[in-house]
Amino acid sequence: MSNLRPEDRIKLMNEVVLLLSSGMEPQKVLQELSQIGSSTLGDLCAIFVLDQGTRLLKLAAVHHDDPALVARCKRISESTQCRIGIGAGGRAVETGKTIIWHVSDGGPDPADRAYTEATKAKAMIASPIKCGSRPVGAFTSWVVTADHPFTQDDVMLADYLAAVAGAAVQNVRLWDELNRRDEWRSSLVSKLMAAQEEERAKLARQLHDDASQILSTVLLELTRLEQASLEEVKDRMKTLRIETDNALNRVHDMATELRPPAIDDLGLAGALRRYVNECMSNSDVKIDFVAAHIGPHELSRDAQVSVYRIAQEAILNVVRHSGAQCAGVVLERRKGWLVMTIEDDGHGFDRKKYTSGSPKRSLGLFGMRERASLLGGSVDINSSPGTGTTVQVRIPLQDGRQS
Numbered sequence: 001m002s003n004l005r006p007e008d009r010i011k012l013m014n015e016v017v018l019l020l021s022s023g024m025e026p027q028k029v030l031q032e033l034s035q036i037g038s039s040t041l042g043d044l045c046a047i048f049v050l051d052q053g054t055r056l057l058k059l060a061a062v063h064h065d066d067p068a069l070v071a072r073c074k075r076i077s078e079s080t081q082c083r084i085g086i087g088a089g090g091r092a093v094e095t096g097k098t099i100i101w102h103v104s105d106g107g108p109d110p111a112d113r114a115y116t117e118a119t120k121a122k123a124m125i126a127s128p129i130k131c132g133s134r135p136v137g138a139f140t141s142w143v144v145t146a147d148h149p150f151t152q153d154d155v156m157l158a159d160y161l162a163a164v165a166g167a168a169v170q171n172v173r174l175w176d177e178l179n180r181r182d183e184w185r186s187s188l189v190s191k192l193m194a195a196q197e198e199e200r201a202k203l204a205r206q207l208h209d210d211a212s213q214i215l216s217t218v219l220l221e222l223t224r225l226e227q228a229s230l231e232e233v234k235d236r237m238k239t240l241r242i243e244t245d246n247a248l249n250r251v252h253d254m255a256t257e258l259r260p261p262a263i264d265d266l267g268l269a270g271a272l273r274r275y276v277n278e279c280m281s282n283s284d285v286k287i288d289f290v291a292a293h294i295g296p297h298e299l300s301r302d303a304q305v306s307v308y309r310i311a312q313e314a315i316l317n318v319v320r321h322s323g324a325q326c327a328g329v330v331l332e333r334r335k336g337w338l339v340m341t342i343e344d345d346g347h348g349f350d351r352k353k354y355t356s357g358s359p360k361r362s363l364g365l366f367g368m369r370e371r372a373s374l375l376g377g378s379v380d381i382n383s384s385p386g387t388g389t390t391v392q393v394r395i396p397l398q399d400g401r402q403s
Contacts, residue, residue, distance in 0.1 A: 009157065012040065016164050026171035030061040033139075033165050038063040041150075041158055042143035044119050046073060048082060048089050049129070049137040049169055057082035057089055057138065060169075069118065076114045087111030088126040089138030096135045098159060099126045100150050115142060125150050127162035131170045139165050184366060214247040268294055268304040269331055272311055276329060283319045285344075291331035294338060298397045306371045307340065307395060310379065313364050314342045314391045322346025322389060336397055337377075343390040348383040368393075 019032055030047050037045030044064040048057040059077035064070050085094040087109045092099045101108055103122040112124070121142040129137035139162035150158075221240050225233055263271045269291035276289045299307070311329065318327045324346030331340050365381065368391075372379045377395035 009153075012036070012157075013160065016161065020164055020167055026168050026175050027060070029168040030165060030172070031063070033161055033168065034061040034063040037139065037141050037158070037161055038065070041125065041154060041161075042123075042141035043121070043145070044069065044073070044142040046115075046140045046142070047129070047137065047165055048140065049172075050084070050093060050135075052173075055084065057084070057093065060137070060172075064119075072118050073115065076118060080111075080114060082111065088124055089140050092126040092128040092138045093135045096128050096130070096133075098128070098155055100124070100155070120144050123150065125154065125158050127155075127158040129162045129166045129169055131166050131173075136166065136169055138162075214243050217243050218247075263301070263304050263308060268299065268307060271308055272329065272331065275308075275312065276315065279315055279319055285319050285324055286326045287315070287318075288326075288328045289331075290329070292333050294331070294333065294397075298333075299338060299395070300398065303375050303395065303398075306375055307338065307393065310368045310371050310393055311340060311342065313368050314393075317364065318342070318344045318346065318389075322348075324388065333397065338393075338395045338397055340393040340395075341390065342393075343388065345388045348385050348387045348389050350385055351381060351383055 016033070016036065019029060022029075024032070030049075034045045034047050037047075045062070046059060047061040049060040050056075051058050059074060062070055062073050062077075064073070082090060084090050088099040088101055090111065091109075101112070101124050107113070108116040108124075115121070116124070119142045121144055123143045124140060126138045126140045128135040129139055139158060141158060218240055221236050221243075225236055265271075266274065273289050273291065276287050279285070280287050315327070315329065318324055322344045324344035327342065327344040327346075329340070329342050331338070333339070365379075369379045372393055372395060375395050377393065380392045380394075381389065382392075383389035
């Protein structure tokens with residue numbers, strides 16, 4: 001195939017390394033690699049990458065000197081479904097090994113026939129593209145003028161270009177993930193700001209409707225007391241005591257919503273037990289709560305508040321959305337980790353609608369994962385329609401005790 005001298009191969013490899021480290025957008029790196037493959041291995045080079053959602057091989061880059069042929073190959077890719085194990089590229093992904101076809105071997109695989117007829121190719125090579133040890137695509141080259149199979153040097157070059165393509169594919173995926181995270185972080189900040197303003201408005205309404213009105217009543221009663229008789233003073237003092245007590249209770253409730261003081265008084269387990277009891281008293285869901293003792297120095301105050309907020313969000317989802325009759329909350333220590341499990345017997349949901357790339361993803365679930373991630377932990381959600389939901393939270397303990 002290629003007639004590169006050893007020194008030219010070394011030069012080419014250096015150019016490829018510089019290409020990968022150039023800072024160029026990963027998708028453009030793949031396109032450049034397809035051009036290099038076209039000029040060194042064969043007439044047409046196509047790079048296929050495994051779609052993580054559909055598990056189909058998608059055409060990621062293609063090059064040939066004839067733009068019309070490139071356009072035709074793109075149309076073929078759009079109209080056919082390349083699967084793992086089918087065609088030379090699919091078998092390279094399935095086996096993790098380089099696949100070579102030559103016209104002397106007989107007709108091409110039916111999955112490759114459209115490309116073979118389009119290029120009039122007599123030989124092709126497909127090297128697996130890997131991220132780590134996992135095949136994620138195929139680097140393919142089609143040759144029109146080949147009268148003999150690919151040489152060992154050609155195989156080595158194809159494998160090398162496939163290895164570099166693997167790094168580029170990994171960068172593409174990291175790039176896409178970073179973009180998705182940036183989009184969701186921007187969305188989160190926007191929604192958090194809106195939620196903050198809504199919470200401030202709610203607090204202002206509560207202060208006006210509850211505490212302000214009660215205090216206005218107290219002020220009015222004090223004004224009347226200045227002109228009242230002794231008997232009237234006693235009766236009105238009782239009313240004032242009740243109104244003042246109500247005002248204190250409302251202010252206490254508002255302060256509790258802003259920051260749970262029960263954690264300081266009762267610890268994380270006690271605060272969660274109190275919250276579970278409050279939820280049961282205001283709903284029809286029976287919630288069992290079991291907790292191991294978590295020492296005051298095993299989780300920081302901020303970490304305890306974050307775990308409390310994660311539990312609060314998960315339990316509210318159970319009460320408001322799950323349709324469950326029973327639920328359970330278990331707080332325990334497992335080999336240096338705090339593990340909290342919240343499960344219910346509700347109608348469940350389709351997790352695919354709430355993955356990181358889904359526009360339907362719940363802001364609440366995203367917030368739970370972000371809180372846990374900031375603590376070095378994780379949130380795993382297991383659910384499907386009709387099977388209930390299990391949420392497991394893992395947070396590293398500060399002292400790392402193995403118990």
